[in-house]
Amino acid sequence: MAEDNNLKVLNALDAAKTQWYHFTAIIIAGMGFFTDAYDLFCISLVTKMLGRIYYHVDGSKKPGSLPPNVSAAVNGVALCGTLAGQLFFGWLGDKLGRKKVYGLTLMLMCLCSVASGLSFGRETKSVMATLCFFRFWLGFGIGGDYPLSATIMSEYASKKTRGAFVAAVFAMQGFGILAGGIVAMIVAAAFDARFKAPTYEVNPITSTPPEADYVWRIILMLGALPALLTYYWRQKMPETARYTALVAKNAKQAAADMSKILNVEIEAEQQKVDQIAKKKISYGLFSKEFMSRHGLHLLGTASTWFLLDIAFYSQNLFQKDIFTAIGWIPPAKTMNAIREVFTIARAQTLIALCSTVPGYWFTVALIDIIGRFTIQLIGFFFMTVFMFALAFPYNHWTKPENRIGFVAMYSLTFFFANFGPNSTTFVVPAEIFPARFRSTCHGISAAAGKLGAIIGAFGFLYLAQNQDPKKADAGYPAGIGVKNSLIVLGVINLLGLLFTFLVPESKGKSLEEMSGENEELNKGGEAFP
Secondary structure (H helix, E strand, O other): OOOOOOOHHHHHHHHHHOOOHHHHHHHHHHHHHHHHHHHHHHOHHHHHHHHHOOOOOOOOOOOOOHHHHHHHHHHHHHHHHHOOOOOHHHHHHOOOHHHHHHHHHHHHHHHHHHHHHOOOOHHHHHHHHHHHHHHHHHHHHHHHHHEEEHHHHHHHHHOOOOHHHHHHHHHHHHHHHHHHHHHHHHHHHHOOOOOOHHHHHHOOOHHHOOOOOHHHHHHHHOHHHHHHHHHHHHHHHHHEEEEEEEEOOHHHHHHHHHHHHOOOOOOHHHHEEEEEOOOOOEEEEEEEHHHHHHHHHHHHHHHHHHHHHHHHHHHOOHHHHHHHHHHOOOOHHHOHHHHHHHHHHHHHHHHHHHHHHHHHHHHHHHHHHHOHHHHHHHHHHHHHHHHHHHHHHHHOOHHHHHHHHHHHHHHHHHHHHHHHHHHHHHHHOOOOOOOOHHHHHHHHHHHHHHHHHHHHHHHHHHOOOOHHHHHHHHOOOHHHHHHHHHHHHHHHHHHHHHHHHHOOOOOOHHHHHHHHHHHHHOOOOOOOO
């Protein structure tokens, strides 16, 4: 299908000027990612509180803490669900259509957010098991949002602004992380105002009031609100024209849907779609032909996302442990359980506000100017530099007078993660694969990322474990464990930089040009099963 023979509805989308429907789509899809980030990262704000509530040993003078295996499960089970959801809904989005399953993922997130906060059980093990069960299915819904949101936004956008619009959807993740910290601070402050007795500073046994059990539940349940607010509008969105025309072969419906959105008359061209249908491409997913055309690209998108998420989720889920290790967050025994949540949330909010959120929007502003490839290289390069700069002189950073410098440099790793591979690994898989495989391949790439996140969540936990009994007794991880983890994360970022060279640049090109569908359809071929 040569460019001048391309469907008019697709040409209209590629050449469309920025209109209100673009911003509407960004908000509708982006609120899903707002919810995703809130739900995935708010658990790191309350894990220490869970330990103090459910694992305090009677008679002990130390606050309770989650056992390593329980902490890993609570932090990592949603990521396992996300991986499964990305593969399942990515495949389903290509089989049934993007819109048909889009609302389902959002409803699953709403229900499981509420259910997580209502986790029940007579014993500690029952509460933790119930929490893990619901967070797995919460992650399953979150996983579906990745391939569907990216694919829908890329198929709606024009080729000149596609990168910015898809990146803007993902950038809502930064606001979700920020909102999680702010909500946790507000809830903790509201409850903590009632518990100001001086005994909390000296008596850790009484530093976990019964009301603390409400704090973590409220924080988790509030994650349902933003998703509920956009459910109706997701149901009203039309199917993307590229799926309707190129996969479902319904030119009339595609033209009608896009004519209404673009406010222009578009010819249906059903005869041309029927001709295209007779030239069905002869290869399927994971065939030799697919591997020849797209195998290295899929390896590139999957491997870079895998390596990025090992570092990114390790940093996010366990930044409280790192900040405790350098003394930025005081030891648990110096404050009550609710105040500890407030302190951890305040640290996360500052990092999100000063580095995480700006990094996302720098990508939005520049991705269609300097390109995906360049931004990803820049991000991995500086993440590597800053990780090594933190790791090798680690003892220098743990001195009280150098803590602000540590936090500033640590914040820069978040900035270059988001003005870098954390954004581009989401954008590129939605652009470079054929329409009939687009959602599936994005789901595979995203699932590889979540596999990395799971390794990061479980592996970092043990890598940064206490290795100095004296420091362990003081209530925070030993420095040597954190140092080793930072070195490992630096090496991982370096590998990510190298694998970036497998990923093609898609700036300014149409989806059909990037995926090779123009060439395929022009060439024709026998129908594939």
